[in-house]
Amino acid sequence: MDTLLLLKAAILGVVEGLTEFLPISSTGHLIVVGSLLNFNDERGKLFEIVIQSAAILAVMWEYRAKLGTVVGGLIQKQEASQRFVINVAIAFLPLAVLGLLFGKHIKAVLFNPVTVAITSIVGAIFILWAEKRKHTVCVESVDDLNWKDALKVGFAQALALIPGTSRSGATIIGGLFFGLSRKAATEFTFFLAMPTLIAATLYELYKERALLTSADLGMWMVGFVASFVSAFLCVRWLLRYISSHDFTVFAWYRIAFGLAVLILYYSGTITWQAA
Numbered sequence: 001m002d003t004l005l006l007l008k009a010a011i012l013g014v015v016e017g018l019t020e021f022l023p024i025s026s027t028g029h030l031i032v033v034g035s036l037l038n039f040n041d042e043r044g045k046l047f048e049i050v051i052q053s054a055a056i057l058a059v060m061w062e063y064r065a066k067l068g069t070v071v072g073g074l075i076q077k078q079e080a081s082q083r084f085v086i087n088v089a090i091a092f093l094p095l096a097v098l099g100l101l102f103g104k105h106i107k108a109v110l111f112n113p114v115t116v117a118i119t120s121i122v123g124a125i126f127i128l129w130a131e132k133r134k135h136t137v138c139v140e141s142v143d144d145l146n147w148k149d150a151l152k153v154g155f156a157q158a159l160a161l162i163p164g165t166s167r168s169g170a171t172i173i174g175g176l177f178f179g180l181s182r183k184a185a186t187e188f189t190f191f192l193a194m195p196t197l198i199a200a201t202l203y204e205l206y207k208e209r210a211l212l213t214s215a216d217l218g219m220w221m222v223g224f225v226a227s228f229v230s231a232f233l234c235v236r237w238l239l240r241y242i243s244s245h246d247f248t249v250f251a252w253y254r255i256a257f258g259l260a261v262l263i264l265y266y267s268g269t270i271t272w273q274a275a
Contacts, residue, residue, distance in 0.1 A: 008037045009047065009219045013226025016051040018234050020197075021059065021190065023127065023169030023250045028116040028261060035270035046211045049204045050220045051227035056197045058231035059190050066191075080143060087145050091154035091188070092195045098158050106161050113265035116164030120258035123169050127251035130176045138179035142188045145180075152178045153188060157196070164258075167196065173247070182242045190235065 015033050019026035030048055034040040039047070060067065073081025139145055156174025160167035168189050175185025205212075264270045 005219055006222045008039050009223040010226045011037065012039065012044075012047065013051045013054070013223035014230045016048070016223075017055055017058065017227040017230025017232075020052065020055040020231060021168050021193065021235055021238065023123075023166055023172050023247055024254055024257065025116065025120055025123075025164045025166045025169070028120060028164050028257065031116070032261060032264065032270055040271065042208075042211060043216070046208045047216070047219065047223060049201055049208065051223045052197060053201045054224040054227035055231040056194060056201065058228045059235050060194060062232060062235050063187075063190065084143065087147060087150035088191055088195060090147050091150040091157065091192050092199075094151070094154040094158040095161065095196060096199065099161055103161060107163070111163050113261050113270075115162070117258040117261040117265075119162055119164035120166075120254045120261070123165055123173075124251040124254035124258070127169070127173055127247050127254070130173050131246045131248050131251075135176060136179060137181045139184050140181050141184050142191065144184070145188065149178060149180070150188075153180070153185075153192070157192060166254075168193070169250070169254075182246075183239075186238065186242055 012030065012033060015029050016026060019029045031040065034044050034048075070081045070084055074085065139149055153171055153175050156178075157167055157171045159165050159170040159174075171189040171192060172185045175188060176182070180188065261270075
């Protein structure tokens with residue numbers, strides 16, 4: 001296996017792991033870095049699916065105790081576990097339904113650098129607004145959510161259909177606007193990521209199954225491990241970070257990233273391929 005290719009796989013794996021669960025755009029980062037590494041072709045798209053699955057497994061491993069409790073509670077027909085699963089399912093529905101109805105059209109029309117840059121900057125403005133306004137907490141933990149809270153967060157997540165918005169950014173900041181504590185908004189984002197990203201990964205793997213080849217196994221393994229480790233560390237860091245910090249730093253980063261995308265694109269440094 002080409003050593004340079006393995007290095008590219010490791011870099012992209014780290015980028016995926018670090019950006020998937022932070023309130024920044026993982027899609028935008030992967031496209032920019034993939035383009036700079038000359039790895040944005042069809043093979044690269046399939047690779048992104050593989051490393052995304054690693055990020056999902058990382059957050060599932062971090063919350064394995066909670067997941068085990070929920071599964072055990074479902075077996076014992078405990079109301080708290082049933083309510084938790086129903087809330088996640090309700091929050092998952094808006095993105096799933098709207099994605100099936102409009103996903104292809106949105107990608108065809110909005111999947112471009114200008115959209116990613118603008119949505120990154122607009123998202124930053126919403127983060128700054130969310131942090132500046134008075135934050136009244138009505139939901140302290142994920143176990144306190146009701147179905148209406150879950151549905152509102154689900155519609156916020158659906159905004160991530162627009163490239164560059166950031167799924168985690170939309171759900172976390174949406175949660176803050178809807179009265180969730182920082183911890184509840186962040187953790188519910190992680191739990192909601194599980195069915196959302198699993199469904200997206202399986203769907204994309206099915207679509208791109210013709211590209212599956214054992215020749216790329218080494219590259220996938222390197223990227224998978226890099227993504228898993230970086231995502232795991234990132235999730236743990238973020239949970240510690242929000243205990244004493246707000247999300248303002250991510251807003252300024254999004255603005256810088258959006259401007260960088262525009263500069264790199266119009267200077268011809270990066271190329272942008274259709275989704």
